[in-house]
Structure formats: structure tokens, C-alpha cells
Amino acid sequence: MESLKLIKRINDIPGDDVEYFAPGHRLCAGCGAPQLIRTVLKAIPDPKVVVNATGCVEVATTVYPYTSWRVNWVHNAFENAAATASGIEATFEVLEKKYGKKKPHIIVLGGDGGTFDIGLQSLSGAIERGHDFVYICYDNEAYMNTGIQRSAATPRGAWTTTTPSGRVIPGKPERKKDLIGIAVANGALYAATANPAFPVDLYNKILKADAVKGPAVIHYYSPCPTGWHMDPAKSIEAARLAVRTRVFPLYEYYEGKYRLTFDVKKPVPLEEYIKLQGRFRHLLKPENKWRLDQLKKDIEENWNRIVRLTQI
């Protein structure tokens, strides 16, 4: 870790001559996922293989016969990216010893659906077995590819097609699952949250995740203009507000210690964040204040919990 060449400025990020992600993909205008993909493919050296779960990224970037990937890229099914990556990783480990083949860096990409829910088992198993990979969940906070249905990553109160902002139940009743906690409990050697509005932090976290010899998990906040009913131009603005309102704290876990990588001493009022997004608009109605308060409580408790962890 000490020898890692962490960067300080966006200009330090490798330029257009190191671009492994081709345009022409079908991801929505303003989607937060491509920035993650571009960044991870610039940060992690060759040779590398990407294993991608079914979801927005997989479907939109590989419409046969077009592919946006300029690296070896594998898609299997929805819930098994981590298992597929395990097979690649463990076998290359042996092939290196047996036949001298070069073992690649392994990057696993899954949406919140393929990570928090249907993919949780295979992720848990892969981490527990200690495979060497960087798992990145691009979290757009719902099953976006199938039409914006709720996932365990959907924040409390959010409208989705399966948690509509109804008269009786206004938005999702349940709170968001803690992916970093799950990753650490399963034995991840490095775990961190990341956000596109903090591109240098994102890049450096990827470097650290790749450097550990074992499972590393990055939880990436991925703005979704389509699913959040948001102006696409506001993607990065919303991402920055997510951090500044403490909705999405930026922190990392390594060698038993938690560290806030961006402290928010005075949080911006949550209303600044939710008013940008149609999925939260109903929370501004007086009759739904109780749901908004629940969401605020989630955010406060989550923040306090993380701060306590950093003090251990």
C-alpha cells in the first residue's frame, strides 16, 4: 500500500491514449456508470479481465455484434459474476504455476441488483474463499435495467415501480442495506464507498483495491437520470450532494480500521438533494413528512455508525 502511486489531480488520470471503453454504447445520457468503467480500466494495469453481471452496463455495452469493451470481458448470468470471476481467478492461479501463463487482474462489475440481492450469495462465497479480485457495485439504487424496480439498495422512501409513492404507502418502506458491512463481515481485505463527483478519490480507491491480494469491494454511487427522474445534466451535482448531505458517506476499510475519506462536518440539508430527483418529490408533501423523517433518521444513524467505526 505504501508503494502505491496515488494521484492528486484529475490531470494525473491516464488520458485518451489509455481509453479501454469505447463510445457508441446504449447507456442513457447522463448515466453514472461509464465514468466508473472508464476510471477502473485506466487505473488497473494490463493484463485484465472484466466479469460483468447482467444489468444496465452489460446489456447496453454489448449489443451483439457491437461491444464497447477493449479488454477481455465476460458475461455469464445475473447472480453469478463473483462465482464466474472465482473460476477465472483460481484457474489462472494454477495455470500460472502449471504452464507459466500470465494471471490477469480481475475486475468484477455488478449493479445493485446483481450485488445486494440476487448476487449476494455468490459474492459472499467469493469473498469468503479469498479470491483476488476487485468487485465494484455500481449502485443506481434500483433494478434499473428491468424498469426501475426496488432493490435492497433503494433508499427508504424512494419511488420505484414496485414501491410507488402511493396514498397508503409512500415509497419504499425499508432502509438501504449496508454493503460495506457485508463485505467486511465476509472477509474482504479492502472495502470502500466511492462517488463520481470525487474522481481522484475514486481512482485512488481502485488502486488500493487492486493492490490487496484478495477480495476488495467498492460500493460506487451511480447516478441514474432515467430511474431517478432527474435532469441528466444534474448527475454529478446530485452525486456531490449525496456526499455533502451524508446520504452516501465516503469511507474505506483496510486492515481492521475504518477511515472517513471525506468528512462532512456540516451536512447540507437533505431537501437540496431530494428536490433534484422525481423519485423523492412526494417526500416534500406534508402528508409524507413522516417518511421523510424516517429517511433522515436512516441517514443520521448511518453516519453516526460509520463515525463510531472510524474511532475504534
Added chain:
Amino acid sequence: MSKKLKGWREIPIGGIILEPGSSALYKTGSWRAIKPVIDLDKCKGCLICWIHCPEPAIRQITVSGELKVEIDYDYCKGCGICANVCPFKAIDMVPETG
């Protein structure tokens, strides 16, 4: 543009795509209703728009020895992120007339 599609004997087996980055053949620039226009005098080459662009449709260029950026209109979907994030207000979103 109608192209004769290949038969089952002509495509690689297993659904494998052999040509990396072939999506570049699909010009998503036709998607946009508004487009970014960069004022190169205001552009300071901070690269903030460049890193956030989802396509990517922003290229780093050198203008009189200075680092700046340009839009690749073949792929720009007109999302407006670049104009929104530019700290120098160097990018304007204007209606697409093409």
C-alpha cells in the same frame, strides 16, 4: 443504411465478439436534442468535463501548446453534464439543429 446481416456459418461461434470496441461503429450522436459548445478562451483544461463524460465524447486536445478539450459530436448524447460541471462556465448547451 440497410446492411445484409451475416448467416450462422459466417459469424464466430459462441456469440463471441472478436473486435474490441466495435460499438464505435454505432454513432449515438443522433440521440441528442441539445449539444454542448465549448468556448476555448474560457476553457482552462481542468479536465473535469472530460472525466465525467459518460460516452466518452470529450477528447483532450492541445491548442497553442495549452491543454484543452473538444467534443466528439459523433457520440455526444447531449446529457449536459459537461456544461453543468464546468467551473469556468465554458460550455453552453444549445439546441441541436442537425
Added chain:
Amino acid sequence: MAQTMVKNSKLVGMNGDEAVAFAAKQANVDAVVAFPITPQTIIVERLSEYIFNGELEAAFIPVESEHSALSACIGAALTGGRVFTATASQGLALMYEILYIASSMRLPIVMALGNRAFSGPINIHCSHDDAYAARDAGWMSFFAENVQEAYDLIFPAFKITENKDVLLPAIVNLDAFILTHSVEGLYVFDDKVIPEFLPQKEPHDAIDFENPKTYGPFALFDYYMEIKRQQEAAMETARPIIKKVLDEYSEFSGRKYSPIKTYMIDDAEAAVMVLGSMAGTMRVFAKKAREAGKKVGVISLTQYRPFPVEELRKVVKGLKAIAVMDRSVSFGSPGAQLYMDVSTALYNMRERPLIYNVVYGLGGRELPIADIEKIFDDVLQVAKDGEVKKEIVWMGLRE
């Protein structure tokens, strides 16, 4: 050559699971990925012993479910390594979606399947439900009828699946407990002669860092059908290749292997058709029936997928009736699975035997001797009568 090969073998006692594991070790697999399920557990336990003791250099991935097992096999196969897995029953059912994906990605994988009944109720004994469940998924499928065959078939299975004109994954079936857990005598080769038949795997289309590829894309209605046609073409291409490799293996081992096995069929009036360990039993009683002057024979398949249509049509010429025995049920269907396969294969022949279906042995149910003998008598009766009075008969059932 056969004489030399037999010289390089020794007679040992092993159960089916141990024999399969031993073969996989000798095949020098690069990855063993499996989740335990009765009756396959011993296969994976043995392989883990070989690996942990340094007798086999392979990745041992103790996945957390069968779905992850086959998923990891796909990853492992993409590296270009030789991949082996094993499962049964519910495990196969759990990995069902991945079966189709593995075959569509044209990956050489060999799976040993300890044929066990599907739940419910939960039953750990022999039915062919799992073997049949996989029959549409694009996997080749071979049946072992004794422990020697369970050992033997692993080597040609690897050779066929890795053939650059085939590249379809393969299942080797062995009956739960009857073969998996029963110790039989078998000849095993010396480690050093195996590479003469099965050399190191060629990495077709494997992950290559000089030429990066996209594997497993999203295909719409404009390409999906062509990719499926390619898989069927591979099944078609596999037929002569399977025959050739089985011939090579017969030469190599001194033991005869072919897509279809026939016993006393030449002048038979009627025959039974059966898969798996029951075949040997039926042959014993066919011989007994012959001694009583009854002209019966036995047909069994080593190659189940691709279904050996042409070979079967040749073999049934002259027969007046066949009792097709199925160790499974396809509820609500015109008959059980093998019966449906055979009916379709024979339907368009201008002259063909009468056929009917015998459902037997579900969940490990033994077929009493009296019932076995009755099957032969019944099929002869059908041949005599010239008509099938009951199309589907359940034998060994308490009514």
C-alpha cells in the same frame, strides 16, 4: 496397441465416484469446481485429497452452491484450462439456467452426474430425472452402465468436448448408489499412458491478452437464432467425432465402446431398450429368456445426446416390438423421456417396430426378478399380437 494398453493397467476395486475422481485426476484437469450433493460427494472429496496432497495440480474451488459451481466452471473454462465438475438431482436443477449458458458459450466442460431422483419428496436414490432434465440444454450426454465405464468414459468425454469442431460441454451419467457407491473391479491405466490418448488441452478462443474478446453478449432477435443454429450444428458435427473417438478409445483401452450397444439383437423378435446400470441386469435376463427359446434382445445407449438416430434406425430393423424403459416420468407427456426420443427417431421409418413405454425404478425402486422376466414376456406378446394394448406401463409399483 490394445495388448500394450492392457499391460499398462492394473485391476483395482473402486466405487463409481472414486473411479470418476481417479479418471479426472489422470486427465490432469486444471480446475475442480463443485458443491457436494449425495451421491456425488465422494468424487469431490477424493479430488480434494489428490489436490491437497499434491498428486493433482488443479484449482479446487469449493463453491457455495451448484449454481455457483457451474458459473465458476464457465470462468475456469474461459481461461483455457481443463475443467471438471460433478453434481446430481437438485444440484443440476439449481444450475439449470447455467447449463444453457455454458453450452451457448461453447465451453469444454465435463460433468459427472450421479443420477438421482428429483425432489419431492426428497429422495437420494437413482432415477434419471436429472439426466433427462439436461437433455435440451446443448450438453452431450453419455451413460455409464458399470464402474469400469464410469472411469473409461471420462477420457473420451474430455477429448470430444475439447475437439475444436465440437466445443460443447459433456455429461457422464452414473446411477446413484448403484454405481456411485458400489465397489466393482475395474482396470485403471498407469498415469503415464493417459497423455497418449488425451494430451494437454488446446486453448480454443480462450482469454487472450493480445486479442481481447467479449464473451456472453446481449443478442437481439437479429442474431440469437443464428447462434443457436451453430450449437445444433455442433451436435451434428459431434456425431461422427464421437464415433471416431470411441473407436480410438476402444483401441487404446482394449474395451469396446460405441454409441449404441446391442445384445442378442440379430434375430430377435422383440427387445428392451434401457439406459444406465439396468442394462447389464436386462442382459442377464435376456440370456435366460433366450435359453427358454424366447427371441429377445437388449439395446442400450452409451451416447444419449446427440441422440443416435441413424444408428438406432439401423439397429431396430427386423424387430417387431420394443419396450422402451424409462427411469423417470415426464408428467402429462405422451410417454417418458427416452420413449419420446425413440418414438420421434423412429416415427418416419416406413417399417418400424411397435414401441411402448415401461416406467421403472423411480427413486431407487428395485425391479423384482418376476417383473424383469414379465417385461420380456410382455414385449414378445406385443410382437406376437401386432398391437400395443397399453402404451405406458409402470413396473415395480404397488398399485
